[in-house]
Amino acid sequence: MKTFITTVGAVAAMLLAQASPAADEITPEARLAAQHVAVMTCATCHGPQGRSVAPKFPALAGQHPKYLVAQLEAFKSQTRGDADAIGYMWGMASPLSDEMIAALAAYYAAQTPVAGSAGDAGAIARGADIYANGVAAEGIPPCIACHGPGASGTDDYPRLAGQHAQYLLKQLRSFQNNMRNVAVMHGVAQDLKANEMEAVAAYLQSLGSR
Ligand code: HEC
Ligand code: HEC
DSSP states (O other): HHHHHHHHHHHOOOOOHHHHHOGSSHHHHHHHHHHHHIIIIIHHHHGGGGOSSSSSSOOOOTTTTTHHHHHHHHTTTTBOHHHHHHIIIIHHTTOHHHHHHHHHHHHTTTTTOOOOOOOOOHHHHHHHHHHHHHHHTTTTOOHHHHOGGOOOOOOOOOOTTTTHHHHHHHHHHHHTTSSSSOHHHHHHHHHHOHHHHHHHHHHHHHOOOO
């Protein structure tokens, strides 16, 4: 009986570890190896500590680890497939082991999120309204329902606050045309108009700006 319970406990612990690798489950060796890869390779585009400058490259600092793991796995398994994902990230992710992916995710999640940058005040105000209330007449749900107050995300939904508007806008287009094929965000984005996408992207980029 005792063995049975211990085994069930061990299996449950393994499943939990797979679902969401907690930072304290990563070995010091894996942590060091991930830091090396982040500094030597990923930083070329994503910037030091995941604080990218060029708007084509998403900021990774402060992103939730479960989301980062899911995206790196999606690049590796070639299921996240718009042109930039294919061109930049499929090759980057293909050699990464599961352990390295978990350690890289923990590394970026532990960094202080980027402060956003301001933009057009009118677009930001319109975007704030869409974020909080959706667009009822067009069947667009409030983004806040999943991405949370301040767009800081949760364990299950990515952080959007402070992200480059250009990157966000491109993702919304890719969800809409299914190049990035995710049912839930396709449903959200399918009826978003171009000017609504631009407004919500401007709002999200502005969050945390000083
Ligand atoms: C040559 C440039 C380049 C390098 C080097 C690079 N990336 Fe990327 N990465 C990109 C681009 C471009 C995107 C956005 C792809 C898109 O638009 O869908 C991206 C997207 C991502 C995303 C998705 C972020 C999100 O918000 O969904 C993660 C995670 C990521 N990269 C992690 C890494 C890691 C870890 C490394 C190092 C092993 C790395 N990248 C190296 C260019 C790069
Ligand atoms: C029902 C929940 C839900 C709602 C509502 C929602 N999202 Fe999302 N969103 C998600 C999920 C889940 C993902 C992660 C998709 C994946 O796994 O690739 C996501 C991803 C995103 C991304 C990609 C982030 C990145 O770093 O690449 C953007 C941009 C985004 N959402 C914007 C919005 C906007 C803008 C709204 C409101 C108009 C919205 N979302 C409403 C669930 C939601």
